[in-house]
Amino acid sequence: MKHTAFPPDGSRRNAVPARTAPRQPPVRASRFPILALLSLFLLPSAASVSAAPEPITYSVAFTYRSNSIAEVTAVVPTENRDAVELMLPIWSPGYYRVENYADNVRSLSAHTLDGEALHATLSRSNRWRVETKGNPAVRVSYKLVCNQRTVTRNSVDPNYAVLNGGATFITLVDSQSRPHEITLNLPPTWEHSACGLPPIDGKPHAYRAEDYHALVDSPILAGRLQIREFDVNGTRHFLVNAGYVSDAWDNDRAVDGLEKLVQEHHAFWGGLPFDRYFFMNVFRRSGGGLEHRNSTLLAVASSARGPSDSWYALACHEYFHAFNVKRLRPVEFNTFDYESPPRTTALWISEGLTTYYGILLVARAGLMSPEWFLERMSAEIALLQNSPGRLHQSLHDASLNVWESSNSGMSRGNPARTISYYNKGLIAGLLLDAKIQYATDGRKCLDDVMRLACARYSGATGFTADQFRALAEEVAGTDLTEWFRRTVSSTEELDYSEMLDWYGLEFGPSDDPNARWQLTPRSDASEAQQERLRRLTSPTRRSTDVR
Template structure:
């Protein structure tokens, strides 16, 4: 869509940093043609993050006027207000937003950096959501070296990026986050599409050229995945990566023409690092995040659940398809790193084994299906507690293994692959809303058989997936290895200061012994009578020192200031898996995306 003339906009937002130290943005909202008693509201969630975050809790000092006359405001509920305005006369609202959340989901402002999503700052003008919207970024009061960046279309913008931007509607406005500050900037062209990359918080050692080259390889691989040689059919004509490098952090949120990312500063590529061979684990994690969020450009931002045809910003938007949109994206993110030659076969299989073990070590996989997990995201996935691992399964990790099983099954048939299914879905749904029935129809069309039973078992059931059989057909042996002691016991621990229990796995030796989340494991007692000994534990590895090969002891635990003695007896029944290559030709046919017929 071409640029819209500023005069055609009816809703405009002017955003400036009111107070860096107080972390306050000031927003001036101008509605050229308001309705009588105009209603405005702030979203309660942001698409891509399925939790009610109640952004209105940070909005304050809301005022309204028409001309020089104040207008009365009535709050209707937790996130909406009625402005008692006259129809047709320009209405101006001013308000402040507190911004001190460093995640990719909300807003941040301090003396070093600013960032915001429109869902946190921009009130929705009811009845005018589909009219053109204008965003004006004001540099008043900011350090002179600060810049601004967003994927919105520039109208009248300074060299530093401040000025007027245009959105076709409210959805596009709030789907285009804004970065403010002094950041590194680079760009590249992938399949004829210009991509920009900005990085905040990067140290002097940061190797921007390597990050650009590797990201370019990812983007080209993913554009080829979706469109083959017809790259001109890609839906995005420009794209912006926005990365915030922190001491400790990780996360990403997809948007149609951009993504907001967070990584550990130590995970950035550094000058002088070897570029031959496997990248570091931290840098691989960052590349996987970039691959994941860019894949969402197609899968969830455009090809999306039918329930997301039009977002309802005032309440939960339920779907049972997050296993497809997040899980399948999680399958392809690492696979496409391999196809972009950024990691080798061994590295890919290591990542895949880690995902398999994460699912197998989740007792909740036998309680909750990934379809249920998708619907329950609003109350379970984003609100995890000590029992989450026992009651839920991740639609990311198990969803990615469902994709793996489908891909390997399709390839073994010799007729098609999951690559072809994804492309056919894109064409069938015209890059728009889809249902599970669409997926089933494409699977049947391309493979010549129904996959209804497989989806019923793998997606709507809780039985384990046939991973070992399917991987064997593609040159991979699944081998078991001894489990770490915590896994044998069924415990997840925090050992930073002593031994604190975070989770007790269902049916484990620790649960049978009576361990509970929050316990502090102080020591162990061994033997009986005169041979009895008591030992202080500083870390779990001390257990082997005091017990040797014995798998029985009395655990000394502190809970609510009480000292308890728990009888613990365990066996090495938990066996993590590793993946070993048995047929390199079959493996490469799969990983390279070739037919395995």
């Protein structure tokens, strides 16, 4: 394991040194069979690379005056069509809320490469039609208002910028399989840029996306950044801080903690599916995080002391998403339509189980105690059991109706009638984990279900909710139809009894509506029960029967 820091004098003009020039992650089939399979799904074929169409190229410049502005110029191939249709997405994968990013576009114009003006009109709320006059390519220029500090939108500040692909880069409606190339033109005092896309050799702050999906899935940080690197089993990781970092923030401890989390993920999954990964840590007023294929964008309060347990859990949650959602995903997410949000009943698996492991793996990595894990589980149970929405909306429906009627974080539903699949999905994970262990006398657990799902359904395959249930039944060796009906598909009260018995726990007696759901080890718990609870939060143990 190693830790390095870039020099502060700007001598490194990109966040990633040159030795990470575009290359595919190695396929280590003999060591990591599951991750080798993932890599095969993600590698483009030689034929597809050779037949790749001409890329759309972008240059981006930044200004910070009274308004925060990014100026974008795109050269768009037309294949000599008389007109082309351009668009910006209306939503971002992983953030289940309709956001029309075109609302922030100003002064869009189109010209030939020789400078002749072309007719460009708004044909839909997020589309533009450009009359090309038969030219093989057109130059489209526009300004973006960048003053929204969320994990899906853009911000430009005096010392740094955050760009999200879906909110930034206009593309051809039919060009999602086309390469896209970006060049950032930074102000003189901005030293670095960071992005999960492979850099273009010989060009500072330039990146290439194999297709539009990769571009949307790769946020960009640029400016006066603090960059630290660490290595886990040959995979390079970067912690990139942007914004005002207070003296109370301990960056050494943050890097050490992230390294422990990555090591735990490596043990859990049997390998890592990328050759580099970025933790983009932005200090500003808003909070939250969003997962991407080999990076995450984290928002941290400028006054943050720490890193705190909540920051570790957030980083762990988003890193777990690099496997569960980015590689292993519902079939409805196999092909994204950026103008039509998808619907699935499986978000409790993609988000709820990720939230469960986002807390559990922090404890397994030794960053927090087993008692902390029980406190977090207790708080989640109390949140659900004190929510009237639990009697009106199921996990199935909270997933399916997230765009308009859910209480899952992005589009706030009526809390008296809705639930959060993050919250109830986490609890479902805790209960399902115990149920599988109970059914197999501790030989199997939910970890085995996740690894088996990854082996069978990751990449281009995808899974259905029924297939996930069948996997859980296969690992448990018993029928789970009634458990899934009650826990996932109905609004009946959850049954905690099996989980409590397996781990030797009880809910502490109290008249307080929160304290009454406090998970407490029983004074008469057997040695076997105590050992099961210890094993739950101990470093990952691997089953030898993952196929």
